[in-house]
Each structure stands twice: as C-alpha cells, then as structure tokens.
C-alpha cells in the first residue's frame with residue numbers, strides 16, 4: 108500500500124543530510140528503515156553480537172535520529188543501485204535476496220564485516236574508527252563480499268583470499284569514486300588525510316604492490332588483507348594508468364576497469380583462483396568486452412606485468 112515507499116530523512120555519521128526509502132504503518136507512524144522496493148532492512152544490535160540482527164530501526168516520523176543506521180541503510184541502497192544499473196544484478200545473490208544490516212554491533216567494535224548472512228557494523232572506539240557504516244566504500248566492500256560468495260566464491264585464505272579482499276576494495280573504490288582510498292571517512296576521526304588502504308599506493312599503508320613482496324605466512328588467513336594490495340595496484344593502474352617497476356600502463360578509466368573485474372568475478376574466477384588465474388580472467392574479460400587487440404586488453408596485460416604476475 109502507499110506507505111510502503113516513503114522517503115525518510117536523517118543525518119549520517121558525518122552529520123550530512125540523507126534521504127532514503129522507508130516503510131510506515133498505514134496510520135503514518137511509526138516508520139522503519141525498511142526499503143520494501145530493494146528489500147533492504149537496517150537493524151539496531153544494541154551493542155551486542157549474539158542475537159542478531161536485533162531490532163528493526165524505527166522512528167515515530169519519517170525523520171530518523173540514528174546516524175549509523177541512516178548511513179548503513181542509504182549506502183546499502185547506493186550499492187544495490189550500482190550493481191543493478193551497471194551490471195543488471197538484482198541484489199547480492201542476483202535473486203533479489205533481502206539485505207540485512209545491523210549497526211551498533213558489539214561494544215566499541217573496531218570493525219565491519221559480512222558474516223555470510225548479513226552486514227555488521229561496529230561503533231568503533233572513537234579513536235581508531237568512528238561508526239563504521241559512515242563510509243560508502245566500507246559498505247560497498249562488505250556487500251561485495253556477499254556478491255563474491257554468490258559468484259566466484261573465492262576462498263578466504265592465501266591468494267584466492269587476497270583476490271576476494273581485492274575485489275571488495277576495487278568495487279568499494281569504484282562506488283565511492285571520489286578517491287582511491289578505503290575507509291578514509293571513518294578511520295581515525297581525529298586525524299584527516301589518512302585511510303585504511305590505498306589502491307593507488309598500497310605501500311603507504313604497509314601493503315605490497317608487487318608479487319615478489321607478497322606476505323607468505325599464516326596470519327590473517329595468509330595475509331588476505333595484505334596481499335590484496337598487489338591486485339589493488341593492478342586495478343588502479345588499469346583505471347588510472349601510470350608507470351610501475353619500469354612498466355608503463357595507459358589507463359582506461361574506473362568504469363571499464365570495474366566492468367572487467369565484475370565479468371571476471373561472475374564468469375571466469377573459481378574458488379581457488381590464484382594471481383596467475385586472476386591475470387588470465389581479466390585478459391579474457393577485457394577481450395570479451397573490448398576486443399583482443401584493444402587498448403583495454405593491453406592495459407590489463409601491462410598492469411599485471413608491472414606487479415610481477417606474468
């Protein structure tokens with residue numbers, strides 16, 4: 108009925124005004140962070156992490172005074188729309204699956220995650236992180252884990268795990284296209300200009316940007332959040348161009364770069380894919396999309412040469 112698609116209003120984590128889709132009772136009140144169209148619902152976990160998702164966030168009017176929930180909801184909508192408009196994908200599972208997010212998960216939890224069923228956002232401790240749903244690239248990163256699980260299902264360890272992480276960072280940096288940084292909006296609220304990760308310059312935040320410098324060990328599932336920097340650098344070079352380890356890459360732009368990775372993720376990559384297979388899948392995807400002798404295929408080959416994946 109008419110009160111299924113109401114426009115809600117509220118301030119996000121950074122104090123900015125946001126509009127988003129809500130559902131209200133037929134009387135007009137209360138309203139909920141429940142986007143019936145896209146099937147996106149946002150809950151309050153009330154600082155615990157056992158009984159998820161928690162309580163569906165509600166308000167007595169269309170105005171929501173709940174910044175973490177406002178951003179989790181709005182950024183999930185934006186990410187949904189990106190996948191729908193650009194790739195024709197109907198939600199993370201391409202079957203219109205319901206997207207559940209919980210904010211205020213845990214006590215000052217310095218993290219955000221996709222737990223295989225839903226998205227989780229901590230409040231941060233106010234030093235390392237502020238409320239983690241306050242960054243579009245983070246929400247897109249987590250939602251892309253759900254897309255990856257429903258497509259290539261890249262296993263979360265070693266090189267396939269680093270690719271899983273990299274695909275999430277790549278889509279995060281494509282959807283939040285204002286820069287090539289990850290998490291800058293919510294990382295160290297008292298300090299500006301820093302970020303969690305940089306796709307343009309992974310070593311800036313202690314990630315390798317060449318295959319010879321990859322971490323080999325057992326921490327963090329074999330360094331999935333470290334070695335993602337190597338593939339992130341290749342993706343950055345494909346989009347923006349540049350010279351890396353004496354190899355010159357002519358950039359083709361963020362739009363084409365993300366189309367190549369989405370095609371690789373959905374058509375060619377397999378659960379145990381390694382970096383060598385990532386190179387082949389990206390070349391194959393660029394060939395399908397732009398032609399065998401295209402500038403796009405050349406950019407992919409040069410970018411993977413430049414990070415030592417030949």
Ligand SMILES: CC(C)[C@H](Cc1cn(Cc2ccc(C(=O)O)cc2)nn1)C(=O)N[C@@H](CCCCN)C(=O)O
Pocket residue numbers: 217218219220221235239245248249272290303332
């Ligand atoms: C913002 C978000 C992208 C997040 C960033 C993040 C947060 N953390 C924990 C963390 C906590 C404290 C500090 C500190 O300096 O004190 C640093 C990092 N490590 N990485 C992140 O990367 N989360 C992982 C969560 C993985 C959970 C296991 N599947 C992911 O989604 O890949």
Ligand SMILES: [Ca+2]
Pocket residue numbers: 244280283286287288289290291
């Ligand atoms: Ca960013």
Ligand SMILES: [Zn+2]
Pocket residue numbers: 248252272275
């Ligand atoms: Zn991740």
